[in-house]
Amino acid sequence: MDLGEQIRNKAKELIERETVDCVIGYERATDGVGARPLFAYKPEEVDRLIFDQTCTHNLAKYLLNSKDKATAIVVKPCDSRAINLLLNESQIQRDKLFIIGVACPGITKTGLNNTHEELQAACQICQQHTPVIYDFLVGEPPASEPDIAEAYADVAAMEGQSAEERRAFWEEQFSRCIRCYACRQVCPGCYCTECFVERLDPLWVGIRIAPEENEVWNTIRAFHLAGRCIACNECERVCPVNIPLSLLNRKLEKEVRQLFNFQAGIDAETPAPFATYKKEEVFPELG
Amino acid sequence: MAIEYQPKIVGFLCNWCSYAGADVAGTSRICYPPNIRIIRVPCSGRIDPLLVVKSFQQGADGVLIAGCHPGDCHYTEGNYYARRRLALLRPFLEYIGIEKERFRVEWVSASEGKKWAQVVSSFTDELYKLGPREMTLAKGTG
Numbered sequence: 001m002d003l004g005e006q007i008r009n010k011a012k013e014l015i016e017r018e019t020v021d022c023v024i025g026y027e028r029a030t031d032g033v034g035a036r037p038l039f040a041y042k043p044e045e046v047d048r049l050i051f052d053q054t055c056t057h058n059l060a061k062y063l064l065n066s067k068d069k070a071t072a073i074v075v076k077p078c079d080s081r082a083i084n085l086l087l088n089e090s091q092i093q094r095d096k097l098f099i100i101g102v103a104c105p106g107i108t109k110t111g112l113n114n115t116h117e118e119l120q121a122a123c124q125i126c127q128q129h130t131p132v133i134y135d136f137l138v139g140e141p142p143a144s145e146p147d148i149a150e151a152y153a154d155v156a157a158m159e160g161q162s163a164e165e166r167r168a169f170w171e172e173q174f175s176r177c178i179r180c181y182a183c184r185q186v187c188p189g190c191y192c193t194e195c196f197v198e199r200l201d202p203l204w205v206g207i208r209i210a211p212e213e214n215e216v217w218n219t220i221r222a223f224h225l226a227g228r229c230i231a232c233n234e235c236e237r238v239c240p241v242n243i244p245l246s247l248l249n250r251k252l253e254k255e256v257r258q259l260f261n262f263q264a265g266i267d268a269e270t271p272a273p274f275a276t277y278k279k280e281e282v283f284p285e286l287g
Numbered sequence: 288m289a290i291e292y293q294p295k296i297v298g299f300l301c302n303w304c305s306y307a308g309a310d311v312a313g314t315s316r317i318c319y320p321p322n323i324r325i326i327r328v329p330c331s332g333r334i335d336p337l338l339v340v341k342s343f344q345q346g347a348d349g350v351l352i353a354g355c356h357p358g359d360c361h362y363t364e365g366n367y368y369a370r371r372r373l374a375l376l377r378p379f380l381e382y383i384g385i386e387k388e389r390f391r392v393e394w395v396s397a398s399e400g401k402k403w404a405q406v407v408s409s410f411t412d413e414l415y416k417l418g419p420r421e422m423t424l425a426k427g428t429g
């Protein structure tokens with residue numbers, strides 16, 4: 001039985017018994033090869049659910065829109081970490097959730113009207129192939145996780161450059177930003193009702209077209225996700241000008257692991273690094 | 288005629304310790320470089336990384352954050368939270384090309400006027416050595 005069929009069977013059961021109001025999953029996109037989110041409210045809609053290596057979207061974001069109603073959701077391991085993040089931050093309620101976890105083989109690169117064999121960058125270094133939280137598991141979880149020695153190879157390469165080189169690199173990257181905020185809209189961790197970038201007084205990020213304003217946006221967006229980013233890498237995927245946002249996110253992830261021995265979304269209980277402190281800790285980084 | 292480079296420092300000082308410490312430096316007539324622009328904040332825990340990034344964006348050559356010594360926070364724990372955030376911010380700034388020497392965090396108590404003067408003096412010296420921040424970003428229109 002393929003993954004999609006297992007998901008459809010479970011989803012049908014949940015909808016027919018009215019355990020949940022809606023099942024959030026994937027269906028085939030109109031281009032015939034990709035996937036798009038599906039909100040199934042009726043048993044007949046459930047038949048459209050699929051799962052394969054094109055199902056890239058992190059659907060956990062949609063849970064923020066259906067807080068009051070019981071909802072079932074199909075999650076990959078990275079998306080399941082987003083659920084833990086939202087639970088930890090009291091944004092969603094566990095008893096209103098039914099989580100269909102998928103043991104994920106990795107998602108391939110996406111493009112309109114075509115399929116790729118190659119895995120997405122985040123999937124190539126993924127060390128979490130089984131969801132960290134689920135009610136019903138689909139697929140065969142691997143016996144062990146791959147041991148990827150150099151998960152931060154690109155970050156380390158960037159760190160090895162001089163300050164001027166890094167400055168030049170990021171200036172070029174940020175200068176292309178059109179501030180469409182797609183990175184924010186797609187991110188399950190970005191749910192502020194009023195984002196700092198939309199504040200008019202004080203106007204933190206000016207509305208003029210200027211690379212230095214883009215820089216404020218991009219650095220602070222990344223920093224707001226420090227210790228919270230669950231590495232689904234959706235922000236980078238949706239960026240229309242291909243800014244390597246994962247280089248920023250994973251730098252912070254790396255530092256947070258070193259400084260606070262913390263990884264976001266692994267469980268829903270451990271307090272986030274910036275929500276707690278230890279009196280005795282020392283930070284040579286500040287010196 | 289070329290204008291001599293004067294580093295611009297934005298200083299965020301906690302109201303209860305460091306701001307009072309800077310006050311002591313003043314009333315004790317201790318000289319220190321006038322390169323720092325002091326902004327008084329209620330607590331070092333108030334320091335949003337956005338304030339730091341924004342200062343650099345608006346042309347600061349260095350940013351100094353000063354608060355109560357850990358354990359002495361007026362609000363008991365503000366500087367403990369600040370410490371964690373800033374310890375992450377410093378390597379991150381370096382990563383996006385702002386040398387870590389341009390960003391300092393110091394703990395200065397209300398009685399440490401002398402220390403305050405030393406902190407500002409040494410920071411200013413260091414920024415002289417580093418030179419002006421390369422603002423190669425093309426200026427925006429409007």
